[in-house]
Amino acid sequence: MEVYLDNNATTVVDPKVYEEMKPFFCEIYGNPNSLHKFGAGTHPKMVEALNFLYEGINAADEDDILITANATESNNTVLKGIWIDKILNGEKKHIITTEVEHPAITATCKFLESQGVAVTYLPVNEEGVLEASSVAEFIKDETALVTVMWANNETGKIFPIKEIGEICREKGVLFHTDATQAIGKVPVDVQDFKVDYLSFSAHKFHGPKGIGGLYVRKGCELTPLLHGGEQMGGKRAGTVDVASMVGMGWAMKLATSTMAIAYEKNHVSKLRDKLENAILELPETIVIGGKENRTPNTTLISIRGVEGESMLWDLNQHGVGASTGSACASEDLEANPVMNAFGSDSELAHTGVRFSLSRFNTVEQIDYAIEVITNAVTRLRGISSSYAYAPSCHKSGL
Missing domain, CATH: 3.90.1150.10 (Aspartate Aminotransferase, domain 1)
Incomplete structure (x- = not known):
């Protein structure tokens, strides 16, 4: 056995997800940005998939969900976007995170430190969880962003995201959470938890590898990490992998029901x-x-x-x-x-x-x-x- x-x-692709993806390899294969019927033919299922993503995390219609390659890209987009928009211009200079984040966060923070950004790595308690009060203690006028994972990828411990979101909102600090290990396992609601940015990856909840998403609350726009096209309203360049986007949407629908x-x-x-x-x-x-x-x-x-x-x-x-x-x-x-x-x-x-x-x-x-x-x-x-x-x-x- x-x-x-x-x-x-990673997870096995749900058979239902696989079936929904199959037509987009050899039947409905047009570039979604093309004006002819081959491209336009992809749009209905792309819209459906995007709606499933919005519903899955309770995003508002005016918010954005950007399609990315994975949660690593989503995390980099937030951290480096904040660096460009808030730190390089001298407006802010400080980021708060934890000692137990995924390497997609910690390695990016280390890079930002090499560029002169001040990063505070908060310790976890004896149960492996960050205490929300410690976030409040270390936020200062120079803090541009707090980034804390929703659930730890190794222990499974769930962090007090709701409390941290309320603290950040009260103090006027942007809040990002890597929810890669939470979606499909516990309810994830960006409105109730007052999240400004949220990262996820399809292959963690029985979707395909190589595609993820980034939730961006209205008014919290970022300088794009990738330039070169008008996809995603110019916020994330590159031709969208339609089959994988459809798969991610269906995986989200199935996992978050x-x-x-x-x-x-x-x-x-x-x-x-x-x-x-x-x-x-x-x-x-x-x-x-x-x-x-x-x-x-x-x-x-x-x-x-x-x-x-x-x-x-x-x-x-x-x-x-x-x-x-x-x-x-x-x-x-x-x-x-x-x-x-x-x-x-x-x-x-x-x-x-x-x-x-x-x-x-x-x-x-x-x-x-x-x-x-x-x-x-x-x-x-x-x-x-x-x-x-x-x-x-x-x-x-x-």
Whole structure:
């Protein structure tokens, strides 16, 4: 049996999404910007897809949703747009983010620092969550932007986006959230949560790879990251991938329906808990950040004495796919930065394994994964002659 438990890295395309995309490869293939019927023929489904995106995050008609290549482009568009519009002209000079953001945020912030931008990286608490009060504490007159993820890609921990949005709105500071790991798992509402910018990527909620979106609230326009055409009203140049746009729209519709969100909460979470509880029966295992306030599909578990990369190799040999953290940093053998942010010791920081489920996982798959994981831990602990139990560890939290 093969069991895919790395859905925070990417997801299988929903069969319904695939069917909706198929006509746009060989039948309705015109350039949407062309004036002839071959181009115009793409428009109805593009409009439909865009409407699905607006509905999925409750965007207002006067707001913009730009079609991008992925959440990385969306994040770069916001950060570099703020740099161009607010910082280079001397109006502002400061950005606030967290220590546990996705590399698409942290790497871009590091680049901006090299250009003279002041960036504050706020720490998370012992549960792995940023406290909204710390955002308020560090906002100053020079602050141009606060950017905080909606849900952490490694722990699944949900951040207090509503409170942070209210703080930023009250203080007149623009607020961006990377909602890549939230859409399709928890309700996302840009109006209720007072978000100015929001990034997402289709392949995280059973859409195609290579396409994403950026929500921009009316009045919060940005200098485009890409120039060269009038697509998206001149706000994001480049011919739109129509098939993928249609796929993303349908994936959003399916993932954000009331039924889908309820399924994540009531079914996917039970599968996650079944897997998690079985692993926690093994000696010296912990859930990083604890069990509360997470997306329904994610658990980051440390198995003391078992190095994360070795664990992944063993699981892969037996048909189970998991991760040590962000796929964008999977070739980096440094200690997991999220675990470092928790203040974990050097040994523990290399032991985190992330399991992330989807609505396509089954009870039978989880039963098999539990068997494989249990055998792998026994095997790898037997190999590690330096392993010693540490009674100070707990079953959840650090």
